[in-house]
Amino acid sequence: MISLWKQEEANKYKTDLDLRVYTSRLLGRDSSLVLHGGGNTSVKSSATNLFNETQDILYVKGSGWDLATIEAEGFAPVKMDMLLKMAELKELNDPDMVKYQRLAMTNPSAPNPSVEAILHAIIPFKFVDHTHTDAVVTITNTKNGEAKIKELYGDKVLIIPYIMPGFVLAKLIYDMTRDVDWSKFDGMVLMNHGLFTFNDDAKKSYEKTIELVDKAENYLAKNKATLHVDKQSLHVELLELASIRKEISNIKNHATISILNDSDEAIYFSKQNIEIISQQGPLTPDHVIRTKRVPAILGNDFKSDLEDYVKTYKQYFKENKKDETLLNPAPNFAILKNGATLSFGKNTKEAKIIKDINEHTFEAILKAEKLGGYKALSPAEIFEVEYWSLEQAKLKKSTSNPEFAGKIAILTQATSEKALAIAKMLNSKGAAIIALDVNPKVQSIFNKADMIGLKCDTTSQEDIKNAIALAVKSFGGIDILVNISSNEDNNNLVFQELDAFLKLGIDSNIINIITPNLDISDLNSSDIPIHTIVSGLNTDTNIIAELVCTMAGKTFLNTQDSKITLK
Numbered sequence: 001m002i003s004l005w006k007q008e009e010a011n012k013y014k015t016d017l018d019l020r021v022y023t024s025r026l027l028g029r030d031s032s033l034v035l036h037g038g039g040n041t042s043v044k045s046s047a048t049n050l051f052n053e054t055q056d057i058l059y060v061k062g063s064g065w066d067l068a069t070i071e072a073e074g075f076a077p078v079k080m081d082m083l084l085k086m087a088e089l090k091e092l093n094d095p096d097m098v099k100y101q102r103l104a105m106t107n108p109s110a111p112n113p114s115v116e117a118i119l120h121a122i123i124p125f126k127f128v129d130h131t132h133t134d135a136v137v138t139i140t141n142t143k144n145g146e147a148k149i150k151e152l153y154g155d156k157v158l159i160i161p162y163i164m165p166g167f168v169l170a171k172l173i174y175d176m177t178r179d180v181d182w183s184k185f186d187g188m189v190l191m192n193h194g195l196f197t198f199n200d201d202a203k204k205s206y207e208k209t210i211e212l213v214d215k216a217e218n219y220l221a222k223n224k225a226t227l228h229v230d231k232q233s234l235h236v237e238l239l240e241l242a243s244i245r246k247e248i249s250n251i252k253n254h255a256t257i258s259i260l261n262d263s264d265e266a267i268y269f270s271k272q273n274i275e276i277i278s279q280q281g282p283l284t285p286d287h288v289i290r291t292k293r294v295p296a297i298l299g300n301d302f303k304s305d306l307e308d309y310v311k312t313y314k315q316y317f318k319e320n321k322k323d324e325t326l327l328n329p330a331p332n333f334a335i336l337k338n339g340a341t342l343s344f345g346k347n348t349k350e351a352k353i354i355k356d357i358n359e360h361t362f363e364a365i366l367k368a369e370k371l372g373g374y375k376a377l378s379p380a381e382i383f384e385v386e387y388w389s390l391e392q393a394k395l396k397k398s399t400s401n402p403e404f405a406g407k408i409a410i411l412t413q414a415t416s417e418k419a420l421a422i423a424k425m426l427n428s429k430g431a432a433i434i435a436l437d438v439n440p441k442v443q444s445i446f447n448k449a450d451m452i453g454l455k456c457d458t459t460s461q462e463d464i465k466n467a468i469a470l471a472v473k474s475f476g477g478i479d480i481l482v483n484i485s486s487n488e489d490n491n492n493l494v495f496q497e498l499d500a501f502l503k504l505g506i507d508s509n510i511i512n513i514i515t516p517n518l519d520i521s522d523l524n525s526s527d528i529p530i531h532t533i534v535s536g537l538n539t540d541t542n543i544i545a546e547l548v549c550t551m552a553g554k555t556f557l558n559t560q561d562s563k564i565t566l567k
Helices: 018-028 082-086 093-102 115-121 136-142 145-151 167-176 201-221 238-252 264-270 287-289 300-318 348-369 381-387 389-396 419-430 459-477 488-502 541-552
Strands: 038-049 054-061 075-079 127-131 159-161 187-189 194-199 256-263 295-298 334-337 340-346 408-411 434-439 449-453 480-485 509-514 528-534 559-564
Touching: 018 038, 018 054, 018 127, 038 075, 054 082, 054 115, 054 300, 054 449, 075 115, 082 093, 082 115, 082 167, 082 187, 093 115, 093 300, 093 389, 115 167, 127 201, 136 194, 136 201, 136 348, 145 159, 145 187, 145 201, 167 559, 187 201, 194 201, 194 340, 194 434, 201 509, 238 256, 238 300, 238 340, 238 459, 238 488, 256 348, 256 389, 256 459, 264 334, 264 340, 264 348, 287 381, 295 300, 300 381, 334 348, 340 348, 408 419, 408 459, 419 480, 419 541, 449 459, 459 488, 480 488, 480 541, 509 541, 528 541, 541 559
Parallel strands: 159 187, 295 334, 408 434, 408 480, 434 449, 480 509, 509 528, 528 559
Antiparallel strands: 038 054, 038 127, 054 075, 127 194, 187 194, 256 340, 334 340
């Protein structure tokens, strides 16, 4: 691993907080150090209050911010004296810790401070960097992991046994280090959790992270715990993938995005002894909030496998619960045995985050297996994080998803003004979009994670099959077809090819937008409502878009067929 520090770039940042932003982003650029909001950083500085008094302030990463893109306002300013007094308390529950940390902030509009703010405060250096580095955590998550860390770093790092994040972790380290000379250490390794580095200089603190991670990577290489995966082949049945997504949606009680990971690494992992290695637990405990403790393993009878998963999850909950509320027992990802993997989310962003976490976890597990065997935390320890009171509090708040969250729409003639307006409105209401058009510009117009453009001739059976494959692999299936056409044969071909997938959709609808001279009377389906909008050349595109969203919504679900003519 190499340092990304550029002195010319660093010279642009003048204040303590500016430098903290710069080095935080350097850490965030490397997904092997932090992923999707993981890790946290801080800087100790001072500020003048209303009474012209100087106060020592800890600027610590705020909840909800990502190190890769963090801005100065993403750091919560917390009074140091309050944090240090909190560290001296014998006990403090986490909800109260969050409350008092917030009361100690000098800016009430700033985000909540990290749950590790007290820990950052007691480390007696100006800059503190905390990462969940893959290389270090791979080593800690092996049999005799602590001995391996000692072998690797000697007495140059503090080694902290695993304990729940939050106040108890800060208190443990506070008590362990009262008589410690911190200047003798290059960093601190939290077993099964991550790495801390620290210094009074921003560059030195950041580059200590790079140095310690580089040593860990070299240790893995020296012990032949590396990974080289040959090209893998895969054949998947698209209808089966759509069926799995429908079943997952049923268990979760809402439409769900399902992303197929058919990378060489994912396919290779699915061919290993996954009944053992995939059922150990996540790489770091914070991942459980996204991924759950373990994936489902799906074989020839995926419905039975999912039923078994739900039963097992409920048993895991029963064995570890106190007064917590049961989360939905459906898996958040699945391994297709000898196939690939699937990630499930209420939207594309959530499913992609889970996919990204899995990719790093698969690699770490396979390397750890070469280093004596992967060993995650116990189910009880993982449960403690999954059902953390701070997470349970979020469940009690009412949440609402956009109307079409988790749903997938295919649009034809997608570069037309009508389609652009429809796609924009459906997407704004939560739908993922597959946009089809013979115009190659469709791929640049629709170029987002949840809006994908494909050059497609809808009079070509092969092109339509490619579009179906893209929809199923990228999002899991097809729920809504918005077919804009002035060609009867075109309508029939699109409908025929998509019919089986729409029947596996969630509350599926077909919406045809046609010119007044087109006859579509032959189009019919006993299972799927077909709505038709007859649109003139001068019809307002926003009116059409609103009508499409209405027809695709729940109010039209029990309507077999409908037809509206717009002038």
